[in-house]
Amino acid sequence: MSIPNLSRLLQNDADRLVQEWLTAQLDAGTFRRDLLSEGDLRRDSQAFFTAFLQALEAGTTPTPEGPAWEEVRAVLGSLSKTRAAQGFTASEVATFVLSLKQPLFRRLFTAMSSSPEQLQEDLWTTTVVLDQLGLYTLEIYQRSREDIILRQRQELLELSTPVVKVWQGIVALPLIGTLDSERTQVVMESLLERIVETESTVAIIDITGVPTVDTLVAQHLLRAVAAARLMGAECIISGIRPQIAQTIVHLGIDLSSVTTKANFADAISLALTRSGFQVTRARPQ
Amino acid sequence: MDRIPILKLGDCLIVSLHVDLHDRLALTLQDDLANRVVSTGARGVLIDISGLDMVDSFIGRVLGNIATLCQVLDAETVIVGLRPAVAITLVELGVTWTHVRTALNIERGMALLQHHVSLTAPEETRDDPDDAQR
Numbered sequence: 001m002s003i004p005n006l007s008r009l010l011q012n013d014a015d016r017l018v019q020e021w022l023t024a025q026l027d028a029g030t031f032r033r034d035l036l037s038e039g040d041l042r043r044d045s046q047a048f049f050t051a052f053l054q055a056l057e058a059g060t061t062p063t064p065e066g067p068a069w070e071e072v073r074a075v076l077g078s079l080s081k082t083r084a085a086q087g088f089t090a091s092e093v094a095t096f097v098l099s100l101k102q103p104l105f106r107r108l109f110t111a112m113s114s115s116p117e118q119l120q121e122d123l124w125t126t127t128v129v130l131d132q133l134g135l136y137t138l139e140i141y142q143r144s145r146e147d148i149i150l151r152q153r154q155e156l157l158e159l160s161t162p163v164v165k166v167w168q169g170i171v172a173l174p175l176i177g178t179l180d181s182e183r184t185q186v187v188m189e190s191l192l193e194r195i196v197e198t199e200s201t202v203a204i205i206d207i208t209g210v211p212t213v214d215t216l217v218a219q220h221l222l223r224a225v226a227a228a229r230l231m232g233a234e235c236i237i238s239g240i241r242p243q244i245a246q247t248i249v250h251l252g253i254d255l256s257s258v259t260t261k262a263n264f265a266d267a268i269s270l271a272l273t274r275s276g277f278q279v280t281r282a283r284p285q
Numbered sequence: 286m287d288r289i290p291i292l293k294l295g296d297c298l299i300v301s302l303h304v305d306l307h308d309r310l311a312l313t314l315q316d317d318l319a320n321r322v323v324s325t326g327a328r329g330v331l332i333d334i335s336g337l338d339m340v341d342s343f344i345g346r347v348l349g350n351i352a353t354l355c356q357v358l359d360a361e362t363v364i365v366g367l368r369p370a371v372a373i374t375l376v377e378l379g380v381t382w383t384h385v386r387t388a389l390n391i392e393r394g395m396a397l398l399q400h401h402v403s404l405t406a407p408e409e410t411r412d413d414p415d416d417a418q419r
Contacts, residue, residue: 185373189369189370192369195389196368196369199389200389223377226376226381227369227372228372231369231372231387231389232387232388232389
């Protein structure tokens, strides 16, 4: 079995091996000096190496899955997560583990040159272990990237639906960007919650920032209007541009159940009138 | 058997739903309400569903039916207190209650009813200051 061999080998000149490994990483061409200092790299490498050595000593199986490898996985996991957040690419992250191969193999080669069969077996076991660690690193890297993307998506969704209180009893929802089912859901929820919060009776949905209105978007809009109506608020859709009006007519979308206005100003004035307000100029200009 | 209490306030009937309506309870409410509207001659009905966490398509339809039914019996009906989640669910289920009045809360609903009742009240009972002077 190669594990005792390997751990003995590593223990004997750990410092030089780490140094060689560091050099290999620095020379790999994928090292990002702009994102990571040499000191940090040394610290990471040392942490991994210590954990790796401990796992080799404790582990009876050469596969990095048992409880003995927990520390190694923890080190690799946190390293992978940090680097994913810093903007490293996948290969740059994987190189961290894989670059350990060369110095390791060189040592195995000199130590076991007398027995080629044992050497071959050891090389194979080491390769398998390091490859699996590399794959594990990549997996964590990918998962962290997906988490980041998911979080950003969520934040964008929340950012994109501000519901503004225009006046007492009047809220406005300026929509920007394309409406899909998921966004409509968020838009609808925040609109309804604000209606409850502000006790509004009129809601203005402004679609100046919506590039295209197809049947699906119109359907989503009508749904939001129906939901707001159930909450006791009337909806006004404003900001319909000429092209969009044409599209709506061409598509045969029936917006007759909703009040529509060409611009936001008209919508506000209508909303104020409906709520019983009257706006007059205080002094002639 | 469980029944939903129906309260009378002046010309109006008030129903406040706090337990989750199961199907039979909803149908019982429909019967009771129709009877009460006829027996009391109520002009307005207010159904408060702010206590409902969940409304399925059947309950949604029954509530719509109740409202339409009361309107047929000449009692203006307002359903109030829909939670955002309930409103969204109803719209998703295709229940839009286009012929039913809705309001945000009891206060708004009562104001709507009072307005309607005062508009449609028969001449002799209307509070008209001019009449009082004559």
